[in-house]
Amino acid sequence: MTSEPTNQHRILYHLGDGCEVIAQIGEALNLNHTQVGKAACGLIASGYIERVERGCFQLTEAGVQAVASGVRICGGGSGPTKSIRKPSRNTIRQRAWRAMQIHREFTVPDIAMVVSRADPPKAYKSLHGFLRQLVAAGYVMRTARKVPGTASGSNGFNRFRLIRDTGPRAPVYSHKRGSFHDFNTGKDWPCKQV
Structure with missing residues (x-):
């Protein structure tokens, strides 16, 4: 039947x-x-x-x-989907992506100050992970120059530069795939070392 x-x-x-x-x-x-x-x-x-x-x-x-x-789409329950969710418009990472597009060169504290709403330490930690992934995928590069730190004895802050600006939507990282999906281009960008 x-x-x-x-x-x-x-x-x-x-x-x-x-x-x-x-x-x-x-x-x-x-x-x-x-x-x-x-x-x-x-x-x-x-x-x-x-x-x-x-x-x-x-x-x-x-x-x-x-x-x-000849794929056949049958009715039934809506279980988990294998597709990557589009980024919501107001996440820390989406706000950070927009700030990176505006600043072009930045430090983590520069971006954290702009995107943090309630919990700056949480935003700071999230941005570190996001930047590490963006560097590994070739969206962002770390420059040789550091910015002086505020604490005594600080080695300073790493400075980053946005080098692949593909559009308004922040790329979304998939742990399962080990890559970013870019909704602006429709492409996946593998991370070399995450």
Whole structure:
């Protein structure tokens, strides 16, 4: 007994080479606006389609490959997804990424002062890990020059430079993959030593 194809399945196989808006998809497949929107969200989370502009969707490379290989999307529970979550807009790392884009050259205290909201020591620790990963992936480089420290006997603060500015969204690190996923370019950037 074969089950009915899901709305996600129907939309995946309906989309061709171009970009289609919700109304076009709904009319072609006899689905309402809400049905198309929900199914599109699931396909985006799976990495099969992307939103090019508001309400306009097209297949990703993964979506084209899925259609070519005959992938079947069945209904059922929504378990964990293998795709990487898009960064939320107001995390410490997203604010830090934006500050790095503005400053171009910076120290950890420079960025921590800008992005910290409630707990500066926590922000400082989080930024150290984020910068270490960004250096390993080639987004940021540590310069030879240090900035004098504030405590007596301090060796100073390391200075960093942003060298790969790919866009407004902060890259997201995946421990499982050992790489950053860049939502600005759609590419993964492996970390050489994290």
